[in-house]
Amino acid sequence: MTTPPRFEAPSLARPEPTGSADVPSTSDPVVAAGTTPSQQFTARSPRRRGGPLQRLKGLWRLWFFALVLVLWWVLSADSTSTFFPPLQNIVQRLWETWVVGEARSDLYSSLRHFAIGYTIAGVLGVAIGALLWKFQRVGHAVSPVLYFVYVIPTAALLPAIVAIMGIGSPMKITIVVLAAVWPTMLNTLDGMRGIDPIKLDTAKVLHMSPLTTVRSVVLPGAMPQIMAGLRHSLSIAVIMMVVSELIASTEGIGFFILEAQQRFAITTMWTGIIVLALVGSALTFLFIAVERVVLGWYIGARAVEQKG
Amino acid sequence: MSHAVPTPAGTPAQPGTGEGPVLSVSALRKAYNVGKPSERLAISDVSFDVAKGEFVCVVGPSGAGKTTLLRCLSGLLHPTTGEVRFEGTPLQAVPDRLSVVFQDYSRSLFPWLTVSKNVAVPLKVAGVAKEQREARISEVLHAVGLGDVGKSYPWQLSGGMQQRVAIARALAHQPDMLLMDEPFASVDAQTRFDLEDLILQVRAQFGITVVLVTHDIDEAVYLADRVVVLSSPPSVVEEIVTVPLARPRDQLVTRSSETFGQLRRHLMELVTAHH
Amino acid sequence: MNAVDTGWFRTLARLGVIAAVLAGWQLLSVAGVLDSSSFPSMTATMAELGRQLTDSDLWLAVWETVRGWGLGLLIGCSLAITIGTLLGLNRFAYLSVIPVIEFLKTVPVIAILPLAIVVWGATLEMKVFLVAFGVFWPLAIQTIYGVRAVDPVVRDTAAVLRLRGFRKFTTVTLPSAAPFIATGLRVAAAVGLILTIIAELVGGARGLGLSILTSVNAGPDRLPATYAFILLTGVTGVLVTTAFVALEQRLLHWHESQRNLAAKAA
Numbered sequence: 001m002t003t004p005p006r007f008e009a010p011s012l013a014r015p016e017p018t019g020s021a022d023v024p025s026t027s028d029p030v031v032a033a034g035t036t037p038s039q040q041f042t043a044r045s046p047r048r049r050g051g052p053l054q055r056l057k058g059l060w061r062l063w064f065f066a067l068v069l070v071l072w073w074v075l076s077a078d079s080t081s082t083f084f085p086p087l088q089n090i091v092q093r094l095w096e097t098w099v100v101g102e103a104r105s106d107l108y109s110s111l112r113h114f115a116i117g118y119t120i121a122g123v124l125g126v127a128i129g130a131l132l133w134k135f136q137r138v139g140h141a142v143s144p145v146l147y148f149v150y151v152i153p154t155a156a157l158l159p160a161i162v163a164i165m166g167i168g169s170p171m172k173i174t175i176v177v178l179a180a181v182w183p184t185m186l187n188t189l190d191g192m193r194g195i196d197p198i199k200l201d202t203a204k205v206l207h208m209s210p211l212t213t214v215r216s217v218v219l220p221g222a223m224p225q226i227m228a229g230l231r232h233s234l235s236i237a238v239i240m241m242v243v244s245e246l247i248a249s250t251e252g253i254g255f256f257i258l259e260a261q262q263r264f265a266i267t268t269m270w271t272g273i274i275v276l277a278l279v280g281s282a283l284t285f286l287f288i289a290v291e292r293v294v295l296g297w298y299i300g301a302r303a304v305e306q307k308g
Numbered sequence: 309m310s311h312a313v314p315t316p317a318g319t320p321a322q323p324g325t326g327e328g329p330v331l332s333v334s335a336l337r338k339a340y341n342v343g344k345p346s347e348r349l350a351i352s353d354v355s356f357d358v359a360k361g362e363f364v365c366v367v368g369p370s371g372a373g374k375t376t377l378l379r380c381l382s383g384l385l386h387p388t389t390g391e392v393r394f395e396g397t398p399l400q401a402v403p404d405r406l407s408v409v410f411q412d413y414s415r416s417l418f419p420w421l422t423v424s425k426n427v428a429v430p431l432k433v434a435g436v437a438k439e440q441r442e443a444r445i446s447e448v449l450h451a452v453g454l455g456d457v458g459k460s461y462p463w464q465l466s467g468g469m470q471q472r473v474a475i476a477r478a479l480a481h482q483p484d485m486l487l488m489d490e491p492f493a494s495v496d497a498q499t500r501f502d503l504e505d506l507i508l509q510v511r512a513q514f515g516i517t518v519v520l521v522t523h524d525i526d527e528a529v530y531l532a533d534r535v536v537v538l539s540s541p542p543s544v545v546e547e548i549v550t551v552p553l554a555r556p557r558d559q560l561v562t563r564s565s566e567t568f569g570q571l572r573r574h575l576m577e578l579v580t581a582h583h
Numbered sequence: 584m585n586a587v588d589t590g591w592f593r594t595l596a597r598l599g600v601i602a603a604v605l606a607g608w609q610l611l612s613v614a615g616v617l618d619s620s621s622f623p624s625m626t627a628t629m630a631e632l633g634r635q636l637t638d639s640d641l642w643l644a645v646w647e648t649v650r651g652w653g654l655g656l657l658i659g660c661s662l663a664i665t666i667g668t669l670l671g672l673n674r675f676a677y678l679s680v681i682p683v684i685e686f687l688k689t690v691p692v693i694a695i696l697p698l699a700i701v702v703w704g705a706t707l708e709m710k711v712f713l714v715a716f717g718v719f720w721p722l723a724i725q726t727i728y729g730v731r732a733v734d735p736v737v738r739d740t741a742a743v744l745r746l747r748g749f750r751k752f753t754t755v756t757l758p759s760a761a762p763f764i765a766t767g768l769r770v771a772a773a774v775g776l777i778l779t780i781i782a783e784l785v786g787g788a789r790g791l792g793l794s795i796l797t798s799v800n801a802g803p804d805r806l807p808a809t810y811a812f813i814l815l816t817g818v819t820g821v822l823v824t825t826a827f828v829a830l831e832q833r834l835l836h837w838h839e840s841q842r843n844l845a846a847k848a849a
């Protein structure tokens with residue numbers, strides 16, 4: 001290949017053109033950049049503004065979900081398999097351990113490291129992305145180096161970071177930041193590059209101050225993609241939080257799972273896996289709720305665009 | 309396979325002559341979201357016939373349900389009540405002997421296929437053998453004034469050329485009727501004139517019946533034998549205007565004739581009356 | 584664009600930055616800012632990398648990583664594209680299954696790793712399972728939406744051209760879905776590599792991840808090797824990403840995004 005590494009089109013940073021039945025696909029940067037393979041699939045996914053009755057109508061779609069859970073419950077009821085204990089036992093243990101039990105501190109520990117790391121990664125990502133956009137020549141010059149660091153699977157850095165920083169909160173937060181900063185940064189850069197030049201010219205013609213320009217043209221213009229990046233960063237941050245706990249820690253959900261696994265307490269391990277799954281989903285859905293507020297205007301505009 | 313009955317230019321078949329009409333629209337009514345609070349009546353009552361070889365334009369104020377009407381005529385959309393008959397049979401799906409050209413050529417031409425392969429699609433559907441396909445492709449491409457662009461991708465061509473490809477693809481399997489939805493709305497003025505003349509020439513060459521929807525009154529008068537004027541929604545037929553202009557038509561001569569001016573003025577009054 | 588922005592000057596600037604980073608690394612080590620017991624100097628790392636490159640153990644580790652990644656990717660992606668296509672073609676199936684897949688997509692893949700370790704131990708199967716499982720959900724979703732994302736104008740055109748059945752699928756549906764699937768594959772390739780390394784680090788399966796871990800545990804003397812392995816992992820990542828981007832450019836040369844890139848490069 002004669003193509004140099006294209007920092008402009010990195011793999012993780014250009015998250016999928018996605019859509020969703022329940023989730024409006026606001027986080028679709030490719031759509032946002034106007035280079036989407038299709039603009040229409042979201043036509044059936046913009047937020048339904050129907051009454052509560054109309055919303056209930058869609059509930060039938062959950063039948064398969066319910067079926068899966070029921071099947072798991074029924075099929076595992078008499079399970080003697082070591083690896084797949086009855087779901088009933090798992091739920092019971094879940095209650096004992098995580099709701100009334102001691103394991104809550106592990107949950108708090110994980111969430112604390114995640115929150116700090118993710119916040120830093122988000123702020124840094126937007127800031128660096130904006131700087132790379134503002135100073136394009138510097139951006140071009142440093143792009144191979146940034147690209148290389150970006151491509152190294154962050155997990156590979158973990159042992160080295162443990163060697164440097166030891167075991168503890170700073171190490172975990174560093175890992176989360178190092179892994180999660182990229183999608184936000186690259187999406188910010190892409191989003192700002194994708195702003196219609198006419199809008200920037202308009203800002204100049206209107207004699208907007210740089211601050212006003214950033215606030216009323218640059219940030220809103222790039223926001224759909226910044227949010228997409230933040231969403232991607234979120235899932236990576238959760239994963240790295242767990243990985244750091246799995247490899248070098250004495251607390252957290254990851255440590256809880258690992259410890260249960262080493263004691264061969266499979267039912268307990270399952271509770272950890274389920275808590276982790278629930279935490280991951282809860283954080284994602286929380287993010288989507290925030291995104292809907294932040295990008296309300298964008299979803300509305302898209303819906304109108306698709307009707308016309 | 310050859311259905312093309314050449315009609316000499318300048319002698320369009322008159323409505324009512326020969327067999328029955330190619331297209332017959334009777335009491336067509338189309339409502340969206342029937343039964344929901346958002347129910348909206350787009351077309352209230354539209355009836356007209358199109359004779360074989362005729363060129364009919366449909367005009368109306370913006371939002372007059374022109375595109376809805378065309379989608380009903382093509383079989384893409386089912387009318388709420390009323391009927392559309394194509395060559396005597398009520399429409400269920402898109403009939404074999406009918407082609408449609410859309411406004412948005414950049415989306416309607418498949419960008420992943422070359423020009424030749426785009427034109428080949430209806431021929432493959434019709435089961436035309438490979439050798440005949442090649443010949444037919446170069447024939448229609450030449451008919452629309454495109455030479456050696458077969459190996460190019462549509463998006464490598466100019467807008468006007470892309471719409472020519474779309475027309476070639478629509479003509480490839482020798483349909484009896486061509487429906488066109490604002491086909492020249494996305495090209496510049498000069499290209500637009502060229503394409504208008506092209507469609508007149510192609511129509512004369514292949515003896516094809518054309519129904520063209522447009523918001524441009526001048527274009528309608530210039531192209532049509534008859535102009536169907538729709539009212540603002542819910543649409544009814546305001547009037548069907550016969551265009552007695554001689555053929556072949558000429559952008560300069562025809563457009564500057566007195567009759568053209570009168571027709572134009574009359575249609576303008578009809579279209580803007582309700583605003 | 585002026586002369587400063589093009590051609591050799593840009594390349595020179597990039598090379599300059601790379602040289603500066605390497606020199607800076609060395610300088611910090613020599614000055615003692617970087618503690619050599621936790622962060623070896625650039626020259627020591629590079630020397631070790633050179634030595635390792637002639638060592639067959641290293642190539643064995645690379646092979647193990649690439650094998651686990653490739654097999655997992657192959658299995659996960661084949662399943663995802665097949666199942667995603669079938670689900671995308673049927674509205675009822677799509678509406679029913681999408682909540683499950685959307686939920687499972689939000690579950691951190693890593694949650695399944697301990698289970699895989701218990702079931703398979705530190706084996707290739709464990710690695711392959713994790714990678715396949717991890718790439719399946721996002722790619723399946725991509726495929727489903729891709730198959731359903733036929734542009735309405737394209738759909739109308741297909742109808743007026745009377746395209747039906749299998750011919751419609753190959754002429755219209757698949758090409759329309761291709762950009763979505765390609766994006767999904769590109770992401771899957773990167774995610775797959777990350778998961779492979781994690782499986783090796785946490786699960787102890789052989790490969791670059793395990794090599795990194797063992798060299799760290801071997802004490803400060805072996806640290807240059809750790810950094811050499813990390814650099815090598817980065818190189819693997821670059822190769823994998825470049826290969827997929829190139830493949831995408833080839834297959835989707837007709838798509839707008841690729842056309843824009845081509846225009847930019849010109």
